[in-house]
Amino acid sequence: MQQNPAVSVPVKKPHEPQRRSDWKQAVLLLLPMIAFVLVFTYLPAGMSLVLGLFHYHLLGVHTTFAGFTNFKDALTYPIFWIALKNTLIYAVYMVPLTIAGAIGVALLIDHKSRYYAMLRTFVLLPYITPVIATAIGWLWMFNPQYGIFNVVLHWLHLPQSQWLQSPRMAMPSVALYTLWHGLGFNVVIVLSALSSIPKHVQEAASIDGATGWTRFRRITLPLLSPTVFFLLIVTTIGTLQAFSQIYALSGGTGGPAYATTTLLLLIYQTAFQDFHFSYAASMAMLLVLLILLLTLVQNWLSKRWVFYQ
Amino acid sequence: MxxxxxxxxxxxxxxxxxxxxxxxxxxxxxxxxxxxxxxxxxxxxxxxxxxxxxxxxxxxxxFSSYVRVWQMARWAMYYGNTLFITLTTIIIALATSILSGYALSFLQFKGRNAVFMMFLLVLMVPAEALLIPNYVILHEMNLLNTRWAQILPYGASVFGVFLLRQFFLGLPKSYWEAAKMDGASHLRFLWSVAVPLAKPVLFTISLFIFIGSWNSFQWPLIVTTSHSVQPVEVEVSRLMLAHSVDWRRLSAAGIMTTMPLVVLFLFLQRHIIRGISRGEGLQE
Known part of the structure; x- marks a missing residue:
């Protein structure tokens, strides 16, 4: 359509002027978020890469270049290896226990009724409780003389345990608390995945003669596998980051005899009790590398067993 | 066969x-x-x-243990700190996520996806890598040992941005067109139309920030030393180390600090479960 040039207004290109005005507003609206992200994530992430390479002190003393000495010191520090071993062994049983436990409890209470909804409430409740406050009750239950665990073992005529005071049982005791506190979160995720599995698939298999176990093994589990993979990644990271419950249950020491000294607890003690920041930062970097490595391995392995619909 | x-x-x-x-x-x-x-x-x-x-x-x-434990510490002050830290974190995180969630959905500009990616990348940074550098940053900002040191590092909620952007993208563009006809600016539209519509999402985000912030222990333990700025959890841990055989009072302290969350949970369980199913509970 031709317009009379005399009355034509300059034809706007549809988007350009609007885009320019949006640009200014976008900067304004995004600025607060970007500022927070830059200062408290990107900047420290960058610093974490280099902090280990220096001798940094909070007050007075000049920061000097250290090269890899901090890393070398960490790798030749016996406690570092104990902490690494504790962290890895803890993860090796904690991760499968959490996932298997979550699937088991979820299958058990996956039922639409008030009764089972109430039980789901009980299972999830610990997840939102503060760790330090609820660890008190557990410290009491773990008490070797008067705690409920040893009382029950005594009634059952089974050998009692020193629980948190025994170097062998301290970490498993921490695991028990952690399962209690965190399992509900995983159960809710599995329940939500279960609810998205179409009922007719199960029914069809049932009509074809599949037993309960076969249905679980051949239908439910493959359909759950993306969820299991998600839980695997999240639980592994969470397990390697365990801190508050260990601090609470070991009285802040990581004892007895370093039995509950995990990498993060050691990093905390090195940085914020002994104030060796750069040394601790190099350990933190090693922990990050460990997490990265495990995540990559799990990701790679997942191609063999995760089934996407 | x-x-x-x-x-x-x-x-x-x-x-x-x-x-x-x-x-x-x-x-x-x-x-x-x-x-x-x-x-x-x-x-x-x-x-x-x-x-x-x-x-x-x-x-x-x-109930004598409760009476006694209440006298043992300045609970009003610690609860005040926890409440202040939690509420301020919620306000700041909501503000940053609303503004950027809106910008990433209703505004057209170059690099929109790049900015969103930059926010999402935050989730890939492991928390323990940030502990020491963030401590150093707060030291350089002269904020160590303040309530702000426990608030500002949590001022950006990536999940908040993610959820709000998602929600705003689902709103019909015609709402904005109509508002523009009436001469409304983006900010005015955001404040009087988009935010009221997003209330359920804002509620879920606040709920999870509340739980995370109320229960946070490691970070306050690291960045504070004076009692006057510390939250309840740190005080409970101190009582726990100092009175390790006084089980009645310790239990009373534990129950006292657990109860608010239990009550909250019983009322808002539905929201919490829905939030976890969508993966929002991960932000702790």
């Missing part, structure tokens, strides 16, 4: 199975409740009842 055919379970056996499942489930459920219950019982014990063998499971409703 006979195929294995699952025969329909006879009604009697099915009844037994259903009952069995109900009983086992109940046992599991109670096992999760029990540690809270035993702390509750211990907190209400009389002085002579604690170190008794075997332990008892019926509370005696002696």
């Amino acid at each position: 006979s195929a294995r055919i699952a025969r329909p379970t006879p009604p009697n056996r099915r009844k037994i199975l259903t009952g069995f499942r109900a009983v086992v489930s109940l046992a599991v459920g109670l096992a999760f409740l029990f540690p809270l219950y035993i702390a509750f019982v211990t907190s209400l014990d009389t002085a002579g009842q604690v170190f008794v063998f075997p332990p008892h499971l019926v509370p005696s409703f002696d």
Whole structure:
């Protein structure tokens, strides 16, 4: 359509002027978020890469270049290896226990009724409780003389345990608390995945003669596998980051005899009790590398067993 | 060759199975409740009842431990700190996420996806890598040992941005076109139309920030030393280390600080479960 040039207004290109005005507003609206992200994530992430390479002190003393000495010191520090071993062994049983436990409890209470909804409430409740406050009750239950665990073992005529005071049982005791506190979160995720599995698939298999176990093994589990993979990644990271419950249950020491000294607890003690920041930062970097490595391995392995619909 | 055919379970056996499942489930459920219950019982014990063998499971409703533990610490101050830190974190995180969530959905500009990616990348940074550098940053900002040191690092909620952007993208563009006709600016539209519509999302985000912030322990422990700025959790940990055999009072302190969250949970359970199912609970 031709317009009379005399009355034509300059034809706007549809988007350009609007885009320019949006640009200014976008900067304004995004600025607060970007500022927070830059200062408290990107900047420290960058610093974490280099902090280990220096001798940094909070007050007075000049920061000097250290090269890899901090890393070398960490790798030749016996406690570092104990902490690494504790962290890895803890993860090796904690991760499968959490996932298997979550699937088991979820299958058990996956039922639409008030009764089972109430039980789901009980299972999830610990997840939102503060760790330090609820660890008190557990410290009491773990008490070797008067705690409920040893009382029950005594009634059952089974050998009692020193629980948190025994170097062998301290970490498993921490695991028990952690399962209690965190399992509900995983159960809710599995329940939500279960609810998205179409009922007719199960029914069809049932009509074809599949037993309960076969249905679980051949239908439910493959359909759950993306969820299991998600839980695997999240639980592994969470397990390697365990801190508050260990601090609470070991009285802040990581004892007895370093039995509950995990990498993060050691990093905390090195940085914020002994104030060796750069040394601790190099350990933190090693922990990050460990997490990265495990995540990559799990990701790679997942191609063999995760089934996407 | 006979195929294995699952025969329909006879009604009697099915009844037994259903009952069995109900009983086992109940046992599991109670096992999760029990540690809270035993702390509750211990907190209400009389002085002579604690170190008794075997332990008892019926509370005696002696509230003296609560009275005593209330006098042991300046709880009002610690609760005040926790409340201030939690609410301020929620306000700041909501503000940053609303503004950027809106910009990333209603505004057209170059690099929109790049900015969104930059926010999402935050989730890939492991928290323990940030502990020491963030401490150093707060030291350089002269903010160590303040309430702000416990708030500002949590001022950006990536999940908040993610959820709000998602929600805003789902709103019909015609709302904005109509508002623009009436001469509304983006900010005005955001404040009087988009935000009220997003209330349920804002509520979920606030709820999870609340739980995370109320329960946070590691970071306050690291960045604070004076009692006057510390939250309840840090004070409870100090009591725990100092009075490690006074189980009645420790239990009372534990129950006192757990109860607000239990009450919150019982009222808002539905939202919490929905939030976890969508993966929002991960931000702690």
